[in-house]
Amino acid sequence: MIPASFEYERPANLDAAVRVLQDGGEDAKVLAGGQSLLPVLRLRLSYPELLVDLGGLAELRGIREDGDAIVIGSMTTHDEVLKSELVRQHAPLLAQATATVGDRQVRHLGTFGGSLSHADPAGDLPTIALTLDAQLHATGPGGPRVIPASEFFLDYLTTALRPGEILTAIRIPKLGAGWSTHYEKFDRVAQAWSIVGVAAAVRRSNGSIAEARVGLTNMGTTPLRASLVEDELSGAAASAATVASASRSVTEGTHAPNDLAGHADYRNHLAQVLTRRAVLAAAGI
């Protein structure tokens, strides 16, 4: 189908983008890679009056190192993330998950910032941002501010971004020595969306698991951290039996959706299996 009519602006810098977006009021929407927004417009599920295309904002693209973190511009494409040596070195979990997003065509246009702002609970990258304790930088009429990933995803397709705010960059702390990670995704062939996905980050020391983080995709209306599993694993022996037992707690506090891709009880089962696999792989057990 053909989208409903809208006006189009392509500002040349961030200040202009904030202004144009503010002037557009609540019927204005940001256009990044368009890989979520254009399908939505084509199905006429949304009727913005103005699209503000961030495609001309070179300042929002690129990946740099900043002390103990890497900083990824919101308009950096999935393909650019995949090709980044900095990401491979300091946030391999992000590289692994990004490789599973959509297909080559989608990854050439879709952006990291667009994925986070879209906040689809079936999206893989919100889970990664949450698991890696990312800090999201936004700017808007009220000036710049920083939102921790743990406070960014509020509900289905809903973030803490205020009207007129643009996500500008994502700061991801480098995982220090001893950490290793894994993303385990279960999806339908030729339809890359996760039925369930589990991200694990584990720090091992002397035969035990010193710290663990577990993030869940598509087990609620937002990405979630499985804090009960994290607590059970922290300080536990690095053995297949402990991991299997801790993984059983993963559904605590989740609300798996029921949809055409699977029932909630199927997802609950999947989450346990995938958590075990992801933690075992991350811990190298």
Added chain:
Amino acid sequence: MTRVSVTVDGVSYQDEVEPRLLLVHYLRERLGKVGTVVGCDTSNCGACTVLLDGRSVKSCSVLAVQVTDRTITTIEGLAAEDGTLHPVQQAFHDNHALQCGFCTPGMVLAACDLLSENADPSEDEIREGIEGNLCRCTGYQNIVRAVQAAASEGRASSASTGATTGVTS
């Protein structure tokens, strides 16, 4: 109306378009490039794949106004002026990699994009590389064979001429 200025298959065009005009409709209805087809409403099938500055994109999921000052290659821009087929097109022909042919333009361009980045893909890499393209006739075996043939043809000719099979314009 918004101005779009774009190079398509080596020719530059300037047009006034409605912002909501999808690139695929611009190509088909304004420029008459009906080789690029629409197969779905959900950005899934890849039939509409074109190259944007050499990288594959789904032209049903891009606005015409977004590609201003950029370069598009459609299936109609691949063959040489004298009609000699591009090596990927020739490989599809030789390996009977089409049945109804509807997915073929997108498949060929997806293959060009893959080979421009990986000149020697394994069978798995080919299958993953074209995962954004669906063949309703399910003729995947021959499509994969064609991409393998184009890859080895491309490596043979780049060894002799320095040229590659992918389109990187």
